[in-house]
Amino acid sequence: MAASAGTTTGWYPVARAIEVGARPLPVGAGGRAYVLVRLRPGAEVSAFPARCPHRLVPLSAATVVDGRLTCPSHGWQYDGEGRCVTIPSLGRDGTPPPRADLSVPWAVEERHGWVWLAPERTAVPTPPRPTVDTAPEPVPAPPAPDGPVLGNLDPALESAWHPVALSSELRPGGWLQVRLLGRTWTLRRTDRLEVDPPAYGVRERLGVVWLAPAEPRDVPLEFPEDGDRRFVSGRLLPQRSAGTAGVLADVLLDATHAPFVHARTSGAADHPEVPAYAVEAEPGGFRSVREEWFDDPTDPGVATGERPLRQRRRVTRVYRAPFQLLLRLESLDSGAATVLQFLLQPEDADSTRVYTRLLLSSGPGRPLPAPADVEQAVAFRQRVLDEDLALAAHLAGQGLPLAARDELHVHADRLGVALRRTLCDFALSAPREDRSAA
DSSP: OBOOTTOOSSBEEEEEGGGOSSSOEEEEETTEEEEEEESSTTOOEEEEESBOTTTOOBGGGOEEETTEEEOTTTOOEEOTTOOEEEOGGGOTTOOOOGGGSOOOOSEEEEETTEEEEESSOOSOOSOOOOOTTOOOOOOOOOOOOSSOEEOTTOGGGGSSOEEEEEGGGSOTTOEEEEEETTEEEEEEESSSEEEESOOSEEEEETTEEEEESSOOOOOOOOOTTTTOTTOEEEEOOOEEESSOHHHHHHHHHOSSSHHHHTTTTTBOTTOOOOOOOOEEEETTEEEEEEEEEEEOTTOHHHHTTSSOSEEEEEEEEEEETTTEEEEEEEETTTOOEEEEEEEEEEEETTEEEEEEEEEEEOOTTSOOOOHHHHHHHHHHHHHHHHHHHHHHHHTTTOOEEOSGGGSOOOGGGHHHHHHHHHHHHHHHTSOHHHHHHO
16 A cells, blocks of 8 residues: 555655656655656656755756766756766866765556656565555655745845936836835835835935835945946846845856756856855955856857857955855956846745846957947847856746855855855844844
């Protein structure tokens, strides 16, 4: 017989055998979430936990590459027994840590046209014959992290300046309703900016309207390229994502996903290794500088054959809590520089608005980028951002785990670790009444 509800011993019918192929299939057994997949055509069915331990990405979005289950986010690969055999950011000689291995169910059997799972060791050697009442149980949600998780409605976020609209969206004499931290606010532009219900403050900066519900504790993001005449500015239209702001910040700062998530745009798929790099603490956040390979289809020198598509660049990542980010991309071949400013607005538990600004320079001694160049760069950056938002969509509905034990980090994840530490410090430094409301 199948195991009774509420237990994890015994056999569970989880799917019809014909339903399982090379695309991972989410199933549930004994209140646990798994995915089923055939790692080669006609092979036996393999079962894995529902999420990758690295960034908790659902493995239902994974692919099968060379007989291995491959996480779509960072390319971690698992064999049929759940052993992590490849972590690309560690390089060819890197050894995955033991915690990278997946805890697979005790047994998987394909009998009588069904796939059966035994999550734990069971005394019954084989699955029972199915009956007319045999049916798989619903797919459960993966277990929540044990430690603190930062979501879009965390009370600590009250004490910060948040972007809520582009300045151009609020016309003179007009009004605009916005969402922030699960509430609706009405902005008005008369001879000054006004907000209802009352807040600590509302202001304009960097072409954006900012709102602070309570006295802010964050440090503004400053960068010398703002106002520098050697740079031409452009903007992407604001985007909306179901991912939380903390998860989006983690995706945008990440130094290891480009070869996989951005393989169709800028990621150098044949250079996944991430050498050791430093993260320098700064007031309100941190900074990191490293060099990496990338593809630059927007470089005019590529079209003329002056420079190759594959180039080297210096990447500077700057972060200010809670959700202000800056990426400075300097081509070491052409001298051109692109500065990307990301501002994230935590609207609701499952909604974040993303503001993206570009500042472009052709390099020392070169003319300013023409309008057509700016338009091309904006379109290209939109495609790259769409890839990041697609990754964040896999993580929709969950906040950012702040405890190191809830995810597995390797040396290439120093930026992600710094983000979690900074946000944890920011949340813990909230006024006492905010913390008690959490």
